[in-house]
Amino acid sequence: MSMFVKQTWYMAGWSADLSQDAPLGRSIAGELLVLFRDSEGRASAIQDRCPHRGVQLSLGKVLPAGLECGYHGMVFAGDGRCVKIPGQDSIPYRANVRRYPVEERDSMIWVWLGAAEDADPALIVDYPWHNQSDQWPHREGYFHFGCGFEMLVDNIMDLSHLGWVHARTIGGNPDQHAEAVMNVERTDRGVRFTRWLLNSTPPPSYSKVVSFAGNIDRWIELELVAPGVIMQYNGGVDVSQDAYNGGSRDGGFNWRILHVLVPETADTCHYFTSVSNGFRQDEPEVTDKLLADVHDTILEDKVICENQQRNLQEQPEPPLMDINSDQARVLFRWHLARLLKAENQETVAA
């Protein structure tokens, strides 16, 4: 019985992380993979372990024929087939290594850890804004966290932490949003969560970067696709645009954050993030600044989440309790449990 969801696409890296020359080792959900590009630039992922003496293939070199082990020179194609064993002509079947389905799109590389025949690319979330560099110029980031990925999803699903964890950065008075129009709904694959502040005075942080004529409608929208992709859209536009009722959200302050949380081990995870600038697209330094701001807050989350991980390991008892602000978080946990249960039942049935 696996502790990880395997029948899913996990982000393994940014497209830009994987050059033509060098392999990239990545540990995902307890499995060690090595990614590399073949001579046509197509990304592949195979087990990061030479079947001969067990060295990681990610120490090796990318050749036109495939990935060459750095120890005794065996070469593996992108589909896991061993294509060369120095010093012998025949290549036995067990010289091959496991390959993982890979999809690359929207500047991201995704791998499938489950049964290869179930790897349906349609299940990968669409994030078209990464491809719209004129309208949504973006920046990419990466963090390694010493906590289970689910603690990081929890963190984002309960935004009330902004008032405490991020008091010195983006968080404000935790009570100021009392009049917000809130909505949390379960979706097929996760949770959608919105908060609107209608007809409100633009806060200084908004006015500083965009000039408004008068009052604005502000929103924050989060969509989680379980297990660990969260798309966040924030902004505010002039009340006249009636954005709340479906009007245009252009022309004011607005930007997007992508959070991709990927389990590495039971108590460590990868945090891929991007910011997309939707309001001053021609100014690269504005987009840079968005990423820098997000990084600062992520480092604050890192302190909390890693403390939580360690503390729950040292003090597992008594059971934790839910409070009102946990509504979206609880839905996430429900989805996660459902995915794990379905998968483990399949494994038992198979």
Next chain:
Amino acid sequence: MSMFVKQTWYMAGWSADLSQDAPLGRSIAGELLVLFRDSEGRASAIQDRCPHRGVQLSLGKVLPAGLECGYHGMVFAGDGRCVKIPGQDSIPYRANVRRYPVEERDSMIWVWLGAAEDADPALIVDYPWHNQSDQWPHREGYFHFGCGFEMLVDNIMDLSHLGWVHARTIGGNPDQHAEAVMNVERTDRGVRFTRWLLNSTPPPSYSKVVSFAGNIDRWIELELVAPGVIMQYNGGVDVSQDAYNGGSRDGGFNWRILHVLVPETADTCHYFTSVSNGFRQDEPEVTDKLLADVHDTILEDKVICENQQRNLQEQPEPPLMDINSDQARVLFRWHLARLLKAENQETVAA
């Protein structure tokens, strides 16, 4: 069955360690506590773990109402009651956390890990000299040791180690004390241990700080209160004062050392120490120097005790052996075993 004595007062910190503003996390005998002062300055101790998401409360902030969690803002009073959950009005019972009885006296904060109803303040050792700043000005210190606290008690209970471990600092020729009048006696709660050198020439280290008319009577007295408090009193006065037979010990060279050894985990511990200057009370630099000298010797003990801990873990066999100089040490171990046995029997009976 606990490996630690729980029905006892453990020192959790110096009074000066606990400001009005900031909480203090402290791990004692396998339990994680957070100490903080309420708005009247009274010290409290509760479990260092928020019941909501498990983060350590010692990352939080002290408010007039209590200790606020740094993650989502729940607040806890000094008795462990949750007094605020942001975003909801009702506070369920299980939002409360465990509180620990606390006593503060003689510049020290003590906590009781056992059943709260058994927490009798009369069991705390008296150390009135901490309050006599004119007669006994003192300095406080703290060390963290990578060994079980009992190895540190062992260390102090067998002073013959001075000749080897502290040869470069306070230890002299290990054979010079052969003519000493020694006495080791078991007390109700520990061991008392004295050594007198009667009518002896004052050693250079004594003469350097105090001028003597002629020969002196010298003493070293140790009292252990199990599990881990050791009060040490050293000095020498003119033979005419007949100190050995109960005469005054004032006017010569004399000072006190307090050693409080507190288990943290099975193989780490806290070492609180103070020195009290009983001979040149008006000279703060003399008191400072006493602490500095003690620190140097403690760092020498640290090397030995941590090596012992590691080596016994790697090489547990064969069983260790006692020698003559272990008399006081063996009594300490007898008391420790007795406390643990009584407690575990109570637990079984309950």
Next chain:
Amino acid sequence: MSMFVKQTWYMAGWSADLSQDAPLGRSIAGELLVLFRDSEGRASAIQDRCPHRGVQLSLGKVLPAGLECGYHGMVFAGDGRCVKIPGQDSIPYRANVRRYPVEERDSMIWVWLGAAEDADPALIVDYPWHNQSDQWPHREGYFHFGCGFEMLVDNIMDLSHLGWVHARTIGGNPDQHAEAVMNVERTDRGVRFTRWLLNSTPPPSYSKVVSFAGNIDRWIELELVAPGVIMQYNGGVDVSQDAYNGGSRDGGFNWRILHVLVPETADTCHYFTSVSNGFRQDEPEVTDKLLADVHDTILEDKVICENQQRNLQEQPEPPLMDINSDQARVLFRWHLARLLKAENQETVAA
């Protein structure tokens, strides 16, 4: 059932490592030993653990009477007998510690971990070149590796790794040796492995240090004595000397490398190495250079072998596979398994 061969001589250090003054702690095959020289300079080895309180004796001091514990001053002779307990006259039997048979020869100190009565010095490999400073001036080195010693023996027994691991240092084109005359043979206690390149052009690295008249015969010879001693002899001389058929190997380029691989724990080991210069004996800087070159390649091996150890611990499955170049390596593993099996059977029978 031991995971280590115990009935064998393990190298514990270079003679030069063990001064007259200071003890040397060394962990070998899961046992902690301390080595020291008695007043006549004879090397001894006893358990590195005082029977009184368990501190490592290697923290102590070498006295004329033996090794003195740095905690309470007990003294142990080279045969493990306790010869002094401060504060008491009688010395009980259990104050003695285990002694290990020791032999010192050819600049190396060897210890026997098995039953003392089986410690036959004739089993120690001879390495007379260490004593021939005119003909074979040598240099000594030491490395600590984070891998099982058998991975390091594997490494050396399959020289095909030179083409990949040492491409930047001593390794050349891996295909250039295709025409070599190869021979691998099992010996009583290990494996002998030779490779000859007959009547070949001297490579630039040879010509740079020795001038040849024309073509040469080149050899590399390896002899493993299980579990972990490997003697390597490399060189090349003028074809006229007919070295391949037993003629003289003098006068050209030739040097020796000794590799002594000693298990420390299951996943760490000691790597002692020496180089002996057989071609420009009067030039110390040439011998120094040989050692420096070997060090560079050993650091390359370290990266590979430690990665292999870690990766096999994280990814033990599927089983590894052998390839053609593993012939000598497989014989080594066969000998190792045989030694372990014989020993464990003896233990069961005893």
